[in-house]
Amino acid sequence: MLVVIKKDYEEVSSEAARIIAGAVRSNPTIVLGLATGSTPLGLYKELIALHRAGDLDFSQATSFNLDEYLGLPASHPQSFHFFMKQNFFSHVNLSSANVHIPDGTISGDYDAYCAQYEQCIKAAGGIDLQILGIGRNGHVGFNEPTSSLASRTRLKALSRETVDDNRHFFANESEMPKCAITMGIGTILDSRRVLLLASGRSKAAAVAKAIEGPITSSVSASALQMHADVTFMKRSVTNANRWRHRRHKISPRRLQR
Numbered sequence: 001m002l003v004v005i006k007k008d009y010e011e012v013s014s015e016a017a018r019i020i021a022g023a024v025r026s027n028p029t030i031v032l033g034l035a036t037g038s039t040p041l042g043l044y045k046e047l048i049a050l051h052r053a054g055d056l057d058f059s060q061a062t063s064f065n066l067d068e069y070l071g072l073p074a075s076h077p078q079s080f081h082f083f084m085k086q087n088f089f090s091h092v093n094l095s096s097a098n099v100h101i102p103d104g105t106i107s108g109d110y111d112a113y114c115a116q117y118e119q120c121i122k123a124a125g126g127i128d129l130q131i132l133g134i135g136r137n138g139h140v141g142f143n144e145p146t147s148s149l150a151s152r153t154r155l156k157a158l159s160r161e162t163v164d165d166n167r168h169f170f171a172n173e174s175e176m177p178k179c180a181i182t183m184g185i186g187t188i189l190d191s192r193r194v195l196l197l198a199s200g201r202s203k204a205a206a207v208a209k210a211i212e213g214p215i216t217s218s219v220s221a222s223a224l225q226m227h228a229d230v231t232f233m234k235r236s237v238t239n240a241n242r243w244r245h246r247r248h249k250i251s252p253r254r255l256q257r
């Protein structure tokens with residue numbers, strides 16, 4: 001496991017973009033695993049800039065997104081389909097035929113749909129490089145605490161903490177889906193390479209548990225300790241502290257508590 005600590009969010013984003021751009025250039029038919037959330041937004045901006053500058057071609061690449069809220073159509077502004085289109089796909093030349101995101105509108109046989117998603121990843125040759133964010137409770141994708149470390153793509157109920165973290169995106173809590181379709185931890189571990197991005201104090205405890213804690217289903221990201229090629233890229237909390245200290249003129253010791 002490689003742990004890379006960067007000065008700030010911008011450096012996390014540009015270094016992650018450098019890694020991904022290098023991987024795409026050395027393997028133009030790469031299969032990327034993509035994530036949503038505020039954390040990879042800077043990364044997507046950097047990749048778009050490289051593409052616009054003529055330095056990065058996604059025309060032969062394939063992508064699989066980690067997850068999608070159950071019940072949200074692609075046109076819903078809070079759907080991950082919408083997020084990906086707005087923040088990445090509509091700005092680069094990834095062919096829509098090669099883009100895969102779990103369908104939040106399916107009903108009926110969820111297991112069959114999820115098995116098909118897994119099959120599709122397999123048929124594409126497996127994921128070469130999986131991008132991940134991390135939830136405050138240590139989830140990756142929507143693999144909430146107690147997810148099986150061998151889990152595959154499936155329907156998953158969201159934890160209270162995840163609903164609390166995301167409900168402000170919706171007009172009211174009742175509009176927020178309580179379930180999602182997510183790749184499993186086993187699916188993620190099958191990727192050839194994993195790059196997890198983390199930024200912000202609210203993630204510090206989850207990142208520490210994922211890197212140094214025991215491998216446990218209580219912290220899904222801790223399963224990444226079993227992966228042979230995983231990089232955690234995080235923003236230095238110390239720097240953030242120093243910055244907050246200057247801005248708010250409060251003792252750094254107080255911040256550390």
Ligand code: GLP
Nearest residue numbers: 035037038039133134135141142
């Ligand atoms: C959601 C997504 C995760 C993401 C997490 C953190 O739960 N399913 O893939 O990592 O949010 O999001 P953020 O980066 O906005 O903190």
